[in-house]
Amino acid sequence: MLSGYYQAFLDAVVGTDPRMLGAYLEDRAAVSNALVYRNTTFRGAADALATAYPAVARLAGEVYFEHVAIAYVEASPPRQRSLVGYGEGFADFLEDAPGIAEAPYLPDAARLDSAWLAAHRAPSQAPLAAADLAALRPERLAELVLKLHPSVRLLELGWNVHDAWKHNRADAPAKTHQVLPERQYVMLWRPAHEVETQVLSAAEARFFQTLACGGALGEAAEDALAVSQDFNTTLVFAGALEAGAFAAEQPDLDGKREEWW
Amino acid sequence: MIPLASPPPLPQRAGIGLKPDHYRAILDSAAEGLWLEAHPENYMVDGGPRLAWLEALRERHPLSFHGVGASLGGPDPIDSDHLGALKSLIARFEPAVVSEHVAWSAAGGRYFADLFPLPRTDEALCWLAERIDAFQMALRRAILIENPSVYLPLKSEMDEPDFLVELCKRTGCGLLLDVNNVFVSANxxxxxxxxxxxxxxxxxxxxVHLAGHEADARRGANLLIDTHGAPVAEPVWALYERLISRIGSRPTLIERDANIPAFDTLMAERGRADLALARQLEAA
Incomplete structure (x- = not known):
């Protein structure tokens, strides 16, 4: 009886067949009230997407965003009992969304929104301080495997949409940005409470990718130099350290401390 | 019997639903006796500012967790990821109260982010009692369950108060009485x-919960929607006065989840409930 009711309710509210639900009502005419639940369910998930993808919502415009958001909710409804992380596949979904040719950079803007949220809700940890490395002999630095901060996200985009994305995340006045199909590398991280973003060169991106994969500093520098001879390891490393892009918890550093100092 | 957890109970005062828009204002506020209610689902993240804010606010104000995702009346097994996340939040923030709903919100692994109604049948009662029992055992504490706002006249075998009282008897849970839901469902x-x-x-x-409702755009006042998007309506205040003059003061929440007003506006509404509670305490 209860299982029949669940099915009849879902057919009416999530599906489009309200016929069975009538049998469970005192007044069959009230079956149209099931629309209240239908609206709340789809509205709730679509609103969660708009919250998670504010720049996409703004760049896409209200009408188009509403259209693709509802289509996404129908194709990939929430499965976790919290909407905070809902919409992970939205960027890929946008790639094939009807009408996306009008604004082909939107999937990349969605990747940035998604990475921003991931950095925002990543585990909290203090960043590594330069002082923690001060006593280390410089010639041993290359062997060191340094963990990036747990909030770090690295993106490789097909459109140079970072500036337009950043502008549209804030409630800033509308502004025209030229977005071109040029490769763009972006790093996002949250050293304390605010999410930071930085556009990287191809060599810098390679440097951080190698570190993210667990490579030692020397290996990451070699990889970056292979991309561009102009890569300045000392400058980039010091900058990243200063910006809080490394985690305070460093098992390899703790091990080497005992061994080297 | 499930032992009640140790945190001190909520004060017999009025509290507000916790919204990120008001984090800073609450932290800066000197309001006395204020307590806060949060949806734990909004804090199911690994880290970051949200948890940091909740921590800072929890240091100053008693907290209640009002869950929306357990789907206690639903067909799916109790979600172990959700339960695990809820347990860690409870361990970390030690809320004075944990509450959930007489409703279902998931089926076939899909989460609907809404509170779907149950027919008040003996079968539904048994199922819900079994699930509340399992949920309380897993949390190792008693919960409060909230009466639903209803939009469909489901064929039922008993009145809602009888259904709720029986649930409490069978499981040892208490009631979170949402006066606006009573008004909306009655209408x-x-x-x-x-x-x-x-x-x-x-x-x-x-x-007790107090919230605002709005008339359905299509059907008008025949169909009231529990939107939490408007001030508490006068007839709901009247029902609230009627309730507390009979049962005495209870921690009372002003719930607002949409069209979030400025902090001071919300606090003025909270002040009205607080005043009614103070009068009640005086009279007692």
Whole structure:
């Protein structure tokens, strides 16, 4: 009886067949009230997407965003009992969304929104301080495997949409940005409470990718130099350290401390 | 019997639903006796500012967790990821109260982010009691369950107050009585809201909710929607006065989840509930 009711309710509210639900009502005419639940369910998930993808919502415009958001909710409804992380596949979904040719950079803007949220809700940890490395002999630095901060996200985009994305995340006045199909590398991280973003060169991106994969500093520098001879390891490393892009918890550093100092 | 957890109970005062828009204002506020209610689902993240804010606010104000994702009345097994996340949040923030709903919100692994209704049948009662029992055992504490806002006149075998009282008897849970839900459901499905309020045994009520509703865009006042997007309506205030003059003061929440007003506006509404509670305490 209860299982029949669940099915009849879902057919009416999530599906489009309200016929069975009538049998469970005192007044069959009230079956149209099931629309209240239908609206709340789809509205709730679509609103969660708009919250998670504010720049996409703004760049896409209200009408188009509403259209693709509802289509996404129908194709990939929430499965976790919290909407905070809902919409992970939205960027890929946008790639094939009807009408996306009008604004082909939107999937990349969605990747940035998604990475921003991931950095925002990543585990909290203090960043590594330069002082923690001060006593280390410089010639041993290359062997060191340094963990990036747990909030770090690295993106490789097909459109140079970072500036337009950043502008549209804030409630800033509308502004025209030229977005071109040029490769763009972006790093996002949250050293304390605010999410930071930085556009990287191809060599810098390679440097951080190698570190993210667990490579030692020397290996990451070699990889970056292979991309561009102009890569300045000392400058980039010091900058990243200063910006809080490394985690305070460093098992390899703790091990080497005992061994080297 | 499940032992009640140790954190001190909520004060017999009025609290507000916690919204990120008000984090800073609450932290800066000197409001006395204020307590906060959060949806734990909004804090199911690994880290970051949200948890940091909740921590800072929890240091100053008593906290209640009002869950929306357990789907206690639903067909799916209790979600172990959700339960695990809820347990860690409870361990970390030690809320004075944990509450959930007489509703279902998931089926076939899909989460609907809404509170779907249950027919008040003996079968539904048994199922819900079994699930509340399992949920309380897993959390190792008693919960409060909230009466639903209803939009469909489901064929039922008992009145809602009887259904709720029986759930409490069978599981040892208490009631979170949402007065606005009573008003909205009475309007939508045709029962006497005052008689419903009078039928609720006071000793079961651990907390009261007050919220605003709005008329359905299509159907008008025939169908009221529990939007939490407007101030508490006058007839709901009247039902609230009727309730507390009979059962005495209870921690009372002003719930607002949409069209979030400025902090001071919300606090003025909270002040009205607080005043009613103070009068009640004086009279007692």
């Amino acid at each position: 939508n499905t045709g029962f006497d809201a005052a008689a419903y309020i009078d039928a609720i045994p006071g000793h079961l009520v651990g907390e």
